[in-house]
Amino acid sequence: MATVKFDNATRVYPGNDSPSVDQLNIDIEDGEFLVLVGPSGCGKSTSLRMLAGLEEVNDGKIWIGDRDVTDLSPKDRDVAMVFQNYALYPHMSVAENMGFALKIAGEDKAQIRERVEEAAKILDLTQFLDRKPKALSGGQRQRVAMGRAIVRSPQVFLMDEPLSNLDAKLRVQTRTQIASLQRRLGVTTVYVTHDQVEAMTMGDRVALLKDGILQQCDSPRRMYDHPDNVFVAGFIGSPAMNLVSTPVVDGGVDFGTTTLQVERDALAEAGSRVIVGIRPEDVELTSEGDGMAIVVDVVEELGADAYIYGSAEDAAQVDSGEDDDGVKPFIARVDGRRPPRKGETIYIKPQEGHLHVFNAESGHRIGH
Amino acid sequence: MGTIPNPVDGEDIHEEVREETRVGDKTSATGTGKTPGKKRRTASGSASQAKNFLSSPGASLVAIVIAALWTLPTIGLLVTSFREQRDINNTGWWTSFTNPGSYTLENYQAALRPGDSASMVDYFVNSIVIVLPAVLLPLLLASLAAYAFAWIDFPGRNWLFVAVFALQIVPLQVALVPLLRLYTDAGVEGTYWTVWISHTIFALPLAVFLIHNFMKEIPASLMEAARVDGAGHVRIFFQLLMPLIGPALASFGIFQFLWVWNDLLVSLVFLGGTPDVAPITVRIAELSGSRGSAWHVLSAGAFISMIVPVAVFLGLQRYFVRGLLAGGLKG
Numbered sequence: 001m002a003t004v005k006f007d008n009a010t011r012v013y014p015g016n017d018s019p020s021v022d023q024l025n026i027d028i029e030d031g032e033f034l035v036l037v038g039p040s041g042c043g044k045s046t047s048l049r050m051l052a053g054l055e056e057v058n059d060g061k062i063w064i065g066d067r068d069v070t071d072l073s074p075k076d077r078d079v080a081m082v083f084q085n086y087a088l089y090p091h092m093s094v095a096e097n098m099g100f101a102l103k104i105a106g107e108d109k110a111q112i113r114e115r116v117e118e119a120a121k122i123l124d125l126t127q128f129l130d131r132k133p134k135a136l137s138g139g140q141r142q143r144v145a146m147g148r149a150i151v152r153s154p155q156v157f158l159m160d161e162p163l164s165n166l167d168a169k170l171r172v173q174t175r176t177q178i179a180s181l182q183r184r185l186g187v188t189t190v191y192v193t194h195d196q197v198e199a200m201t202m203g204d205r206v207a208l209l210k211d212g213i214l215q216q217c218d219s220p221r222r223m224y225d226h227p228d229n230v231f232v233a234g235f236i237g238s239p240a241m242n243l244v245s246t247p248v249v250d251g252g253v254d255f256g257t258t259t260l261q262v263e264r265d266a267l268a269e270a271g272s273r274v275i276v277g278i279r280p281e282d283v284e285l286t287s288e289g290d291g292m293a294i295v296v297d298v299v300e301e302l303g304a305d306a307y308i309y310g311s312a313e314d315a316a317q318v319d320s321g322e323d324d325d326g327v328k329p330f331i332a333r334v335d336g337r338r339p340p341r342k343g344e345t346i347y348i349k350p351q352e353g354h355l356h357v358f359n360a361e362s363g364h365r366i367g368h
Numbered sequence: 369m370g371t372i373p374n375p376v377d378g379e380d381i382h383e384e385v386r387e388e389t390r391v392g393d394k395t396s397a398t399g400t401g402k403t404p405g406k407k408r409r410t411a412s413g414s415a416s417q418a419k420n421f422l423s424s425p426g427a428s429l430v431a432i433v434i435a436a437l438w439t440l441p442t443i444g445l446l447v448t449s450f451r452e453q454r455d456i457n458n459t460g461w462w463t464s465f466t467n468p469g470s471y472t473l474e475n476y477q478a479a480l481r482p483g484d485s486a487s488m489v490d491y492f493v494n495s496i497v498i499v500l501p502a503v504l505l506p507l508l509l510a511s512l513a514a515y516a517f518a519w520i521d522f523p524g525r526n527w528l529f530v531a532v533f534a535l536q537i538v539p540l541q542v543a544l545v546p547l548l549r550l551y552t553d554a555g556v557e558g559t560y561w562t563v564w565i566s567h568t569i570f571a572l573p574l575a576v577f578l579i580h581n582f583m584k585e586i587p588a589s590l591m592e593a594a595r596v597d598g599a600g601h602v603r604i605f606f607q608l609l610m611p612l613i614g615p616a617l618a619s620f621g622i623f624q625f626l627w628v629w630n631d632l633l634v635s636l637v638f639l640g641g642t643p644d645v646a647p648i649t650v651r652i653a654e655l656s657g658s659r660g661s662a663w664h665v666l667s668a669g670a671f672i673s674m675i676v677p678v679a680v681f682l683g684l685q686r687y688f689v690r691g692l693l694a695g696g697l698k699g
Contacts, residue, residue: 075596089590089594100599158596
């Protein structure tokens with residue numbers, strides 16, 4: 001068990017001008033479950049591989065506990081990694097797979113057997129110990145990969161999208177299993193995923209990366225309630241936050257037919273336009289002439305709730321930097337029992353205290 | 369997924385691109401540059417066309433005829449080897465079907481009896497002594513080199529690999545005289561070392577290339593997992609890769625075995641015809657040349673020399689097919 005510290009860690013791939021991971025600074029506490037999340041190509045896997053020692057660190061340092069591991073080879077770092085494709089050794093049995101690291105470390109056979117069996121019991125793999133990986137199902141293979149990490153009782157677990165090869169149902173199940181297992185073992189864990197739901201549900205803290213740059217590192221709650229910038233706001237949350245570019249007017253910002261109150265001080269440096277963000281569940285239906293007019297395109301009824309996908313007549317949605325193409329619809333969650341009909345024009349405004357305002361140019365959060 | 373990629377799962381791709389075959393053919397014929405993805409589809413398209421063509425009844429008939437024609441001399445040899453010396457010298461082997469004379473094991477006894485002037489046992493042993501190191505040495509060296517080329521990043525790696533591959537165009541035959549000179553200077557002329565070394569160095573380029581391609585197919589994350597587990601290069605090579613590249617080793621091993629076992633020229637040049645080092649091929653050539661009269665021993669001896677490669681081939685053929693497919697389809 002140990003803390004992990006990325007200290008300005010930078011990785012530039014040969015032949016690239018811009019770094020894939022740019023001056024990453026994260027302090028991970030002992031026993032913490034940190035999730036690295038971001039769109040593909042954001043450098044999250046590279047960061048993990050830098051920590052594992054599989055990727056060179058061009059600048060900065062990486063610490064595990066009080067050891068500087070920046071230039072150590074993977075085997076000297078005392079970390080265990082779970083790979084996306086599990087990377088089980090195909091010619092070895094489950095027990096041999098799990099005991100491989102211990103065998104290399106020179107543990108005696110009885111000891112290895114004991115620890116493998118212990119881990120197998122935790123993961124419910126006891127009956128498969130003599131099988132080869134090819135005779136296992138996807139979920140079982142995933143558990144063997146986990147087992148291989150657990151058996152070593154390393155200082156840090158590294159997991160590189162370990163759930164992405166499972167089907168949707170198993171993924172949700174395994175998600176909770178991994179999270180609870182981690183809490184039980186108390187081993188510091190760094191987990192990489194591109195799925196923000198996974199990130200929000202599993203992590204003690206979530207670090208969101210984009211183009212190799214850390215955007216925000218906070219608890220899931222904080223990420224959700226106080227996104228530091230437009231990108232974080234758009235990435236975290238499903239369905240995504242509505243982001244609308246509006247002009248600044250006297251006493252606040254313009255929102256359709258009304259003016260939303262925003263502190264004057266906060267707006268002082270913002271310029272003439274800002275981006276306001278409203279989560280779908282923070283949308284309040286109002287009457288005509290109050291708020292923004294939305295034409296309902298699609299109504300998704302989910303029983304308790306309904307989601308409206310509409311287009312605003314006089315305001316365009318802002319691209320938060322994700323690679324969604326096309327025009328993003330305006331999304332609002334409404335009461336499932338009385339949803340508006342398709343084609344109807346509705347008026348909406350954000351609920352009191354749930355408005356996010358961002359600088360239109362820098363994308364940074366303004367105010368509270 | 370923990371298993372090496374299955375090399376023969378291209379079946380569905382075949383179906384999918386069947387219509388594209390014509391277009392694909394045109395592209396490959398004109399050789400215009402296309403994206404790799406396109407190329408792969410094209411290759412499968414022609415493959416499926418070829419498969420259709422080759423499994424048609426007409427093609428099967430032709431194949432059977434060819435097989436029969438090519439097997440005929442072997443059958444003749446087999447029959448001859450069991451006939452009596454007098455019969456062999458007087459009539460053709462085919463007459464023994466219509467007019468069966470007496471069959472005998474005498475020829476084989478003569479060929480295998482130690483100490484007999486016609487004995488082939490010494491030469492047979494020589495052949496085995498030559499072939500084992502000449503197969504195992506290149507296999508070991510080539511897989512070590514292939515590992516370095518595939519999984520160790522060092523400066524100039526790609527250039528060096530191209531250079532090694534390019535060496536394939538140098539045939540052993542053009543190097544016979546320079547090599548012989550070198551061996552003589554080193555004082556090893558006429559010993560097994562000459563053939564071992566010659567066969568090894570000229571096998572290496574192809575071996576490195578084949579095994580490299582096969583190794584490259586193994587997912588990188590396996591090696592990374594092993595490194596995180598604490599394994600160094602030596603352990604990764606022997607405990608992880610060696611078991612996985614078995615098919616490649618077997619298929620190249622068969623090639624090399626057949627080539628060395630059947631080799632006459634190299635042995636003749638470097639070893640000469642002395643009974644203590646010459647292999648069975650040299651002896652058989654001698655028999656059919658200077659002792660043209662000893663047909664009975666020749667036929668038996670030739671058949672004995674054929675048995676070994678056939679046995680090796682049958683023993684390893686499942687690896688042989690798998691290995692070739694694995695290297696070829698996904699290379």
